[in-house]
Amino acid sequence: MSIGMKILNCTPRALKRATACRLCRANPFPSFGARFKSGPYGYIQAKSLFFSKNGEPEDVLKLHTHSISPTLPPSSILVRALAAPINPADINTIQGTYGSKPTFTSLLGTPEPSIVPGNEGVFEVLSAADQSSTLQPGDWVIPAVSQIGTWRTHAVFGEKELLKIDKTGLTAIQAATVSVNPCSAYRILRNYGPSSGLKTGIPARPLELGSGEWFIQNGANSGVGRAAIQLAKLWGLRSINVIRERASDEETTALRKELQDLGADVVVTETEFLSREWRDQLASITRGGREQIGLGLNCVGGKSATAIARSLGQGATMVSYGGMSKQPVLLPVGLLIFKDIRFVGFWLSKWNEKDVVGRQHMINDILSMTKNGQLVDVPTKEISWEWETTEDTLRNAVQHGLDGFQKGKGLLVFGDT
Amino acid sequence: MSIGMKILNCTPRALKRATACRLCRANPFPSFGARFKSGPYGYIQAKSLFFSKNGEPEDVLKLHTHSISPTLPPSSILVRALAAPINPADINTIQGTYGSKPTFTSLLGTPEPSIVPGNEGVFEVLSAADQSSTLQPGDWVIPAVSQIGTWRTHAVFGEKELLKIDKTGLTAIQAATVSVNPCSAYRILRNYGPSSGLKTGIPARPLELGSGEWFIQNGANSGVGRAAIQLAKLWGLRSINVIRERASDEETTALRKELQDLGADVVVTETEFLSREWRDQLASITRGGREQIGLGLNCVGGKSATAIARSLGQGATMVSYGGMSKQPVLLPVGLLIFKDIRFVGFWLSKWNEKDVVGRQHMINDILSMTKNGQLVDVPTKEISWEWETTEDTLRNAVQHGLDGFQKGKGLLVFGDT
Numbered sequence: 001m002s003i004g005m006k007i008l009n010c011t012p013r014a015l016k017r018a019t020a021c022r023l024c025r026a027n028p029f030p031s032f033g034a035r036f037k038s039g040p041y042g043y044i045q046a047k048s049l050f051f052s053k054n055g056e057p058e059d060v061l062k063l064h065t066h067s068i069s070p071t072l073p074p075s076s077i078l079v080r081a082l083a084a085p086i087n088p089a090d091i092n093t094i095q096g097t098y099g100s101k102p103t104f105t106s107l108l109g110t111p112e113p114s115i116v117p118g119n120e121g122v123f124e125v126l127s128a129a130d131q132s133s134t135l136q137p138g139d140w141v142i143p144a145v146s147q148i149g150t151w152r153t154h155a156v157f158g159e160k161e162l163l164k165i166d167k168t169g170l171t172a173i174q175a176a177t178v179s180v181n182p183c184s185a186y187r188i189l190r191n192y193g194p195s196s197g198l199k200t201g202i203p204a205r206p207l208e209l210g211s212g213e214w215f216i217q218n219g220a221n222s223g224v225g226r227a228a229i230q231l232a233k234l235w236g237l238r239s240i241n242v243i244r245e246r247a248s249d250e251e252t253t254a255l256r257k258e259l260q261d262l263g264a265d266v267v268v269t270e271t272e273f274l275s276r277e278w279r280d281q282l283a284s285i286t287r288g289g290r291e292q293i294g295l296g297l298n299c300v301g302g303k304s305a306t307a308i309a310r311s312l313g314q315g316a317t318m319v320s321y322g323g324m325s326k327q328p329v330l331l332p333v334g335l336l337i338f339k340d341i342r343f344v345g346f347w348l349s350k351w352n353e354k355d356v357v358g359r360q361h362m363i364n365d366i367l368s369m370t371k372n373g374q375l376v377d378v379p380t381k382e383i384s385w386e387w388e389t390t391e392d393t394l395r396n397a398v399q400h401g402l403d404g405f406q407k408g409k410g411l412l413v414f415g416d417t
Numbered sequence: 418m419s420i421g422m423k424i425l426n427c428t429p430r431a432l433k434r435a436t437a438c439r440l441c442r443a444n445p446f447p448s449f450g451a452r453f454k455s456g457p458y459g460y461i462q463a464k465s466l467f468f469s470k471n472g473e474p475e476d477v478l479k480l481h482t483h484s485i486s487p488t489l490p491p492s493s494i495l496v497r498a499l500a501a502p503i504n505p506a507d508i509n510t511i512q513g514t515y516g517s518k519p520t521f522t523s524l525l526g527t528p529e530p531s532i533v534p535g536n537e538g539v540f541e542v543l544s545a546a547d548q549s550s551t552l553q554p555g556d557w558v559i560p561a562v563s564q565i566g567t568w569r570t571h572a573v574f575g576e577k578e579l580l581k582i583d584k585t586g587l588t589a590i591q592a593a594t595v596s597v598n599p600c601s602a603y604r605i606l607r608n609y610g611p612s613s614g615l616k617t618g619i620p621a622r623p624l625e626l627g628s629g630e631w632f633i634q635n636g637a638n639s640g641v642g643r644a645a646i647q648l649a650k651l652w653g654l655r656s657i658n659v660i661r662e663r664a665s666d667e668e669t670t671a672l673r674k675e676l677q678d679l680g681a682d683v684v685v686t687e688t689e690f691l692s693r694e695w696r697d698q699l700a701s702i703t704r705g706g707r708e709q710i711g712l713g714l715n716c717v718g719g720k721s722a723t724a725i726a727r728s729l730g731q732g733a734t735m736v737s738y739g740g741m742s743k744q745p746v747l748l749p750v751g752l753l754i755f756k757d758i759r760f761v762g763f764w765l766s767k768w769n770e771k772d773v774v775g776r777q778h779m780i781n782d783i784l785s786m787t788k789n790g791q792l793v794d795v796p797t798k799e800i801s802w803e804w805e806t807t808e809d810t811l812r813n814a815v816q817h818g819l820d821g822f823q824k825g826k827g828l829l830v831f832g833d834t
Contacts, residue, residue: 099755301750323750330747333718333740336762338516343760345753 043067044078047387048152049394050114052104054096058399061094061117063391064110068154072129075159079141083176084121084150085380086401086410088322093117093147094398099347102147116149117398121412122175123155123162133159140167142179142363144356146349151398153385153414163360169371173411177378181223182366183359184348185231188224188319189215194294195315195340204317204342207295210236214286216311217297218242218270218304219324221255223378223409226262228297230375233263240266240285240293240311242273242304262376274307282311292316302327309335309343321346379408386415460484461495464804465569466811467531469521471513475816478511478534480808481527485571489546492576496558500593501538501567502797503818503827504640505739510534510564511815516764519564533566534815538829539592540572540579550576557584559596559780561773563766568815570802570831580777586788590828594795598640599783600776601765602648605641605736606632611711612732612757621734621759624712627653631703633728634714635659635687635721636741638672640795640826643679645714647792650680657683657702657710657728659690659721679793691724699728709733719744726752726760738763796825803832 046068051060072078092098094117104113125139135141141162143150148161165175193207207213215232219225220241232239241264246252256267266285272278286292292313298305299322309318309331318341320329335341352359369375383397394412401410463485468477489495509515511534521530542556552558558579560567565578582592610624624630632649636642637658649656658681663669673684683702689695700706709730715722716739726735726748735758737746752758769776786792800814811829818827 099751306745320750320753322754328723328747328749329753330745331760332745333737333762334516336737336746336760337739337764338762340762340764340767342762343748343753345750345755345757345759347754347757350757 043069044154046152046154048108048116048149048155049118049398050108050110050116051094052110052112052114054094056399057091057094058395061395061398062110063394064108064114066109068156070127072127072156074129075133076129076156077133077135077141077159077162078126078128078154078156079123079162080126080154081150081152081385081412081414082122082124082140082172083414084118084412085177085180086383086398086412087120087180088324088402089180090117090119090151091398091402093119100147100349102149116152116155118150118152118412119143119147120176120180121150122165122172123150126154128159130159135159135162135164140165140170140172140175142175146352151412153387163363165363165367170367171377172413173380173382174370174377175367176411177223177380177409178363178366178370180348181378182227182231182375183352183362184224184321184346185227186362186366187348187351188297188321188346189228189231189235189237189295192295192317192319192344192346194292194313194317195342204315207237212236212238212291213295214238214240214291214293215295215297216240216242216293216308217299218273218308219299219322220259220264220267222299222322224297224299224321226259226378227375229259229262229264234369234374238265239263240268242268242270242308244270270304274303278307278311286313289313295319297321298329299324300327301325301329303330305329306331309341312339312341315340317342317344319344319346321348380411381408382411382413384415385412460486461571463569463571465525465533465566465572466535466815467525467527467533468511469527469529469531471511473816474508474511475812478812478815479527480811481525481531483526485573487544489544489573491546492550493546493573494550494552494558494576494579495543495545495571495573496540496579497543497571498567498569498802498829498831499539499541499557499589500831501535501829502594502597503800503815503829504537504597505741505819506597507534507536507568508815508819510536517564517766519566533569533572535567535569535829536560536564537593537597538567539582539589540567543571545576547576552576552579552581557582557587557589557592559592563769568829570804580780582780582784587784588794589830590797590799591787591794592784593828594640594797594826595780595783595787597765598795599644599648599792600769600779601641601738601763602644603779603783604765604768605714605738605763606645606648606652606654606712609712609734609736609761609763611709611730611734612759621732624654629653629655629708630712631655631657631708631710632712632714633657633659633710633725634716635690635725636716636739637676637681637684639716639739641714641716641738643676643795644792646676646679646681651786651791655682656680657685657699659685659687659725661687687721691720695724695728703730706730712736714738715746716741717744718742718746720747722746723748726758729756729758732757734759734761736761736763738765797828798825799828799830801832802829 048064049061050064053060102115104115106113108114123141125135125137128135141164144163145161191206193205195204217225221243229239241259259267294316296308296312296318298308298320301323302325465481466478467481470477519532521532523530525531540558542552542554545552558581561580562578608623610622612621634642637660646656658676676684711733713725713729713735715725715737718740719742
């Protein structure tokens with residue numbers, strides 16, 4: 001997604017020494033640290049993770065060192081990275097299994113056409129091509145478009161590819177993690193819900209904020225799940241939350257407690273959820289069906305998705321936004337026909353494209369809740385990316401960025417590169 | 418559904434002789450044939466199929482002979498049956514697997530509370546309780562509500578449970594088969610279609626009549642399928658029709674020809690449809706994806722439903738209205754999330770309840786197309802129900818009413834009982 005820019009690769013000798021190459025001797029941005037190797041032409045040294053073919057991150061991900069010309073193309077912005085999460089969609093993009101496949105390009109100057117992964121992150125503006133730009137050095141920006149490629153120390157983006165955020169009172173981690181998981185939870189809870197007895201079978205209304213209406217979700221301890229719990233609490237909705245058992249009972253109890261502290265009304269383990277007793281438990285939660293569950297969130301698939309669907313009330317909607325189990329969603333026909341449950345998918349990228357202004361409002365709303373302490377920081381597993389950090393270290397960190405994600409998602413945190 | 422009425426069972430001796438019982442000596446409706454056994458009280462002899470517990474029709478279906486008092490409750494209508502089809506939903510109702518379960522009542526006077534099956538059919542009005550009724554002797558009526566119980570020679574219904582149709586130019590078979598299958602096809606084609614790039618993920622628009630937009634359906638030779646083919650042709654839509662292979666190639670070719678004659682644009686066998694070549698064939702039909710398929714109709718489930726879903730274009734809707742294979746619908750998560758396909762069920766009964774006026778217009782529209790010869794009669798396998806027809810014969814006919822349904826659906830045709 002980064003727009004055309006002039007790139008010169010540094011000499012191997014210069015790279016080996018980790019000093020300026022012959023083209024990079026002076027530093028045009030002295031305030032941004034000594035690591036900006038620059039010369040008479042003001043070239044910036046940068047590093048990018050990239051892949052030139054699809055596969056497992058540990059097999060295909062490489063680190064590229066290159067130079068960025070300080071002569072920026074019109075309407076472009078030079079930025080340095082502060083933090084960038086590792087999301088499941090990023091891994092799927094590298095594997096080639098994601099819904100949209102970015103194009104391999106020669107922009108980065110890699111031996112073969114390549115893609116820089118990373119869909120989410122926060123950058124600091126170093127300079128703008130146009131004096132009149134609304135973006136000024138020191139501003140924080142997040143991607144305004146999908147698949148911008150955030151896993152790199154520096155980049156030149158088109159001004160329209162970036163969205164400025166008010167950094168006051170925010171940490172880089174909060175800013176880096178705002179635009180995927182909390183936004184998904186926000187959109188789904190605000191836009192989907194049961195059919196309200198309308199004339200045709202298709203339209204459905206959103207859940208009514210402040211009404212205490214129920215929704216149910218699996219993968220409740222995921223980033224989206226945790227955001228949904230907190231937003232529901234803030235918005236006057238009630239949540240039933242399905243989690244997988246942890247390695248020990250103590251850990252399960254601790255997680256249950258953690259989600260309850262976030263505002264979860266009901267937390268149930270997957271074993272309880274898939275057992276015969278769940279029906280009675282559900283009847284008691286919904287007061288014998290007097291309070292129907294109008295919305296289900298599914299990020300698992302397989303049996304868990306079917307059980308979510310079976311828990312829903314007449315005319316409800318089940319929104320699938322992920323498929324962690326890699327099992328298809330399996331729907332008894334009766335749920336479709338007689339219970340009038342509708343099954344839809346949710347893809348944040350599409351929403352963002354369709355409703356740019358709505359997205360800005362949503363981001364501001366979420367950031368304001370974050371600043372107010374109404375949204376708790378998502379647990380992260382920080383991976384430090386310093387100038388010296390090796391390709392092996394980064395590749396390994398990405399490959400395992402999702403392991404044990406319940407304890408925190410992988411987050412690349414950039415040093416003063 | 419029939420309203421309260423006074424019923425007297427005839428004496429066994431009278432039944433054995435198939436003559437009037439001691440309460441039934443005169444015939445208050447002489448114009449309706451000698452079979453109306455009646456006496457001083459004007460009681461009508463009637464026969465009803467019924468079941469008092471769920472199970473296979475051959476196990477639980479029984480024939481009850483009873484008398485109907487000519488003194489009708491206010492706002493009620495006495496009718497005699499002309500024809501009533503055997504639909505899959507009727508069998509499922511008897512089996513107890515249907516979505517709505519009618520209540521076993523004592524209205525019929527059977528030894529145990531019972532239900533009269535049959536959801537569709539046409540009756541002739543014999544008399545109305547109120548002189549001012551809009552229904553007059555000789556009028557034809559079809560059920561205005563679900564589960565009215567059509568498998569009986571005579572009945573007393575509430576006036577509001579019946580919908581008068583203009584019988585001019587119609588056969589009883591045409592009138593008896595108008596309200597389930599053609600209505601389902603009509604509703605689905607007129608109300609469901611792809612998302613039209615609207616802001617939220619849920620709303621979808623109907624197919625645009627006259628545009629040549631594509632839909633795809635399995636079970637294309639079913640009653641709904643045949644109606645959909647013909648309606649699509651009349652309305653300027655195009656259909657891709659999946660049929661199961663017949664016993665011989667000749668029969669398959671004949672069926673293919675038959676559906677093409679009805680107006681099918683493309684007919685494909687399930688084997689072709691589930692093969693690897695289908696993707697290329699589909700690309701050629703849709704001109705390399707330039708003409709996306711916006712709507713899928715599924716009455717099969719299992720692999721066939723998944724293949725229908727995979728054939729659909731971005732943002733399309735798949736409507737399930739049946740599950741003949743008894744296999745659940747299996748959805749790869751990517752179809753939900755990345756292709757934004759939405760999956761809904763269609764239940765005509767619910768539509769009829771929600772939109773009574775719309776249903777009347779639809780019935781009139783379909784009957785007018787039938788009279789114009791624009792809709793071909795659905796193939797039927799007629800089962801004659803005369804006064805003498807035995808319980809065994811009827812039970813057996815119902816049990817096998819759906820066998821070889823591609824050659825015609827079972828239809829009870831009443832003699833001058």
